[in-house]
Amino acid sequence: MSAYVKRSLTPSFGLEISGIDLSEAITDDVFSKLRQDFAESGVLLIRNQGHISPLDQVEFSKRFGPLEEHVLTQFLLPGHPEIFVVSNITENGRYIGAHGGAKEYHSDLAYLKEPSLGSVFRCLECPEEGGETAFVSMAAAYDALPKRLQLMFDELDAVYDYVWSYDRRMASIRGPLSEIQRAKTPPIVHPAVRAHPETGRKALFLSDIWVRYFVGMNEADSQDLLAEVMEIAKKPEAEYQHVWQPGDIVMWDNRSTMHRACPFDEENTRRLMHRTTIKGDKPLRLLTGH
Numbered sequence: 001m002s003a004y005v006k007r008s009l010t011p012s013f014g015l016e017i018s019g020i021d022l023s024e025a026i027t028d029d030v031f032s033k034l035r036q037d038f039a040e041s042g043v044l045l046i047r048n049q050g051h052i053s054p055l056d057q058v059e060f061s062k063r064f065g066p067l068e069e070h071v072l073t074q075f076l077l078p079g080h081p082e083i084f085v086v087s088n089i090t091e092n093g094r095y096i097g098a099h100g101g102a103k104e105y106h107s108d109l110a111y112l113k114e115p116s117l118g119s120v121f122r123c124l125e126c127p128e129e130g131g132e133t134a135f136v137s138m139a140a141a142y143d144a145l146p147k148r149l150q151l152m153f154d155e156l157d158a159v160y161d162y163v164w165s166y167d168r169r170m171a172s173i174r175g176p177l178s179e180i181q182r183a184k185t186p187p188i189v190h191p192a193v194r195a196h197p198e199t200g201r202k203a204l205f206l207s208d209i210w211v212r213y214f215v216g217m218n219e220a221d222s223q224d225l226l227a228e229v230m231e232i233a234k235k236p237e238a239e240y241q242h243v244w245q246p247g248d249i250v251m252w253d254n255r256s257t258m259h260r261a262c263p264f265d266e267e268n269t270r271r272l273m274h275r276t277t278i279k280g281d282k283p284l285r286l287l288t289g290h
């Protein structure tokens with residue numbers, strides 16, 4: 001293995017790491033650098049991993065913690081249920097992956113009681129134009145808020161409602177949720193600002209698509225407030241848009257970033273991505289010891 005080298009993706013977050021081959025065993029020493037860089041920078045890009053197998057991706061992801069099986073079980077990779085397929089490709093008249101969604105900013109599985117720690121996303125096929133994944137740092141977004149909003153969000157709790165959101169946005173595209181899927185995703189309350197469990201840094205913890213309202217506020221006022229703060233978080237100059245090449249792996253920290261898929265010609269081009277999702281813990285407003 002060559003030397004571990006890092007390069008910034010933006011002035012405030014994200015690193016490209018080179019000198020790593022995920023088909024080979026990663027030493028504890030290299031892994032601890034990766035883990036620290038991941039927690040501190042929020043997004044890691046590792047290129048040239050086209051040769052790795054689904055099992056290599058699973059094994060690498062598991063170094064960060066146990067993996068999560070997605071609620072939409074119809075899009076899990078046969079033989080590797082830890083891999084969630086994101087794709088617009090159809091085979092035998094059926095989509096092979098989750099399609100037509102994720103175009104709005106979110107943090108993966110934020111609607112669960114214990115949202116995901118992070119996601120590892122591998123590109124197998126991508127269109128020549130469009131289909132990038134865009135990221136923003138919610139730690140940088142928190143720092144950029146006027147003091148008035150920081151103080152307000154420090155105290156707020158957000159209600160996430162996956163079923164409400166899915167029924168409005170996705171049911172007509174991906175089909176209705178089953179009763180089991182609905183039962184697995186009741187509304188959940190999380191603090192609107194969370195302290196990163198590894199660095200202690202505060203970040204906004206919000207997702208455009210699933211936050212229905214803030215506790216103690218009606219839905220209309222909540223949505224206005226959410227839009228106000230999201231406008232600051234999503235400023236184009238705060239965004240990193242990753243232009244995919246087959247073999248790229250990008251992993252993001254769901255505790256401190258949000259992401260979205262950019263549009264592409266879904267009728268005429270193919271995009272195939274494999275995602276592993278690392279289990280996380282309950283978001284905490286404050287950490288003891290930080």
Ligand code: SIN
Nearest residue numbers: 086102132133260261
């Ligand atoms: C995701 O939200 O996990 C996928 C984003 C993308 O398709 O670029």
